Amino acid sequence: MQIFPQADEGKFGSYTVIMNNQLVNKLKLNKLFKSEDSRFILLTALKISLVYFICALIVFYLVWLVLSVNNVFFEANSFFNFKGMESAFFDYVIDKIISQNASYAFIFFVLLFFAGIYLAKILLRPFSKIGEFCESAAENKNEIYNPDLFSDFKLLTRFSEFFFLYIRDSRVDKKFTKNTIPPVFTKVHGPVFDRVFFFHFSLFLSIIAICSSMFITFITVEAYNSIIELAVTSIDKNGKEIAYFLKNQEYLFESIQHITIGTLLVVYAILAFHLYGRVSGAVFGYFSTMRSFMKGNRKARIHLVGYPHIRPYSRAFNKYLDLVCREIDNDEGKKKKE
Numbered sequence: 001m002q003i004f005p006q007a008d009e010g011k012f013g014s015y016t017v018i019m020n021n022q023l024v025n026k027l028k029l030n031k032l033f034k035s036e037d038s039r040f041i042l043l044t045a046l047k048i049s050l051v052y053f054i055c056a057l058i059v060f061y062l063v064w065l066v067l068s069v070n071n072v073f074f075e076a077n078s079f080f081n082f083k084g085m086e087s088a089f090f091d092y093v094i095d096k097i098i099s100q101n102a103s104y105a106f107i108f109f110v111l112l113f114f115a116g117i118y119l120a121k122i123l124l125r126p127f128s129k130i131g132e133f134c135e136s137a138a139e140n141k142n143e144i145y146n147p148d149l150f151s152d153f154k155l156l157t158r159f160s161e162f163f164f165l166y167i168r169d170s171r172v173d174k175k176f177t178k179n180t181i182p183p184v185f186t187k188v189h190g191p192v193f194d195r196v197f198f199f200h201f202s203l204f205l206s207i208i209a210i211c212s213s214m215f216i217t218f219i220t221v222e223a224y225n226s227i228i229e230l231a232v233t234s235i236d237k238n239g240k241e242i243a244y245f246l247k248n249q250e251y252l253f254e255s256i257q258h259i260t261i262g263t264l265l266v267v268y269a270i271l272a273f274h275l276y277g278r279v280s281g282a283v284f285g286y287f288s289t290m291r292s293f294m295k296g297n298r299k300a301r302i303h304l305v306g307y308p309h310i311r312p313y314s315r316a317f318n319k320y321l322d323l324v325c326r327e328i329d330n331d332e333g334k335k336k337k338e
Helices: 009-034 036-076 085-137 154-173 195-234 240-294 308-337
Strands: none
Touching: 036 085, 036 195, 036 240, 036 308, 085 154, 085 195, 085 240, 085 308, 154 240, 154 308, 195 240, 240 308
């Protein structure tokens, strides 16, 4: 006799899988905000999107000032058709600007955020490729290092190919052999400005700046058209002074656009150098460690100060060197015993 009804194993199994997947997703989400490289990616995305957001607030404030001047001018000259139109004029234009453009502004902000994530991954990609290779090469001695030439640093890409080929040959021969480092690498004694990488990186950031400028320009044009539209339909006195006053505001809105676009371009240019500086020093750290190791310093490891977002990849690199040294030391010890 069955006291409890028999459970449907298929349904129960599916429910268990769903619960496990939800638990894994929560753990991944927690890890996302705790890992050093993820925090750098999120912070970079915020920097990219906040520049646009702050400039949009400045534009909105300047438009609000212009509307206030319009409101005072129309009210002082008694140009409104009925009482209460003074506040209605101001509220109508503001509400129209917000209601028609708020959703577009939010969507554009989200798109900028994801563009910032992609940009941060471009910056970290040279180091993540090395970290991924080190993890794979630890299990497979014949693993080949294939960097992404479009998004990699010239110095790091060229020397890492040379370095990992040397390490692979050493693992196959079971000993560290003497080697000659090309003169072009021996002359490097500090961080090198990579023009090609900076060009690719800044080109993408320039596209972001241009799109932001175009969107803010669109908002200011909409605001100006709303003022003209409501002034024509609500003011019964259409004298030359009104036409002159409204016409000259076109230049005022153009000035707002030029100031905003100039500010965006300057701030994004500063941000480009700032973000580049967040990784350029680490490139030399990798390079100098590899070069020192090849010169005979088998204890050389990457110790980056001020670059926490690159540590997950440098740890993988250091573990790979530890593994290679242990393998070769063990093989040399066996040969001596024999």
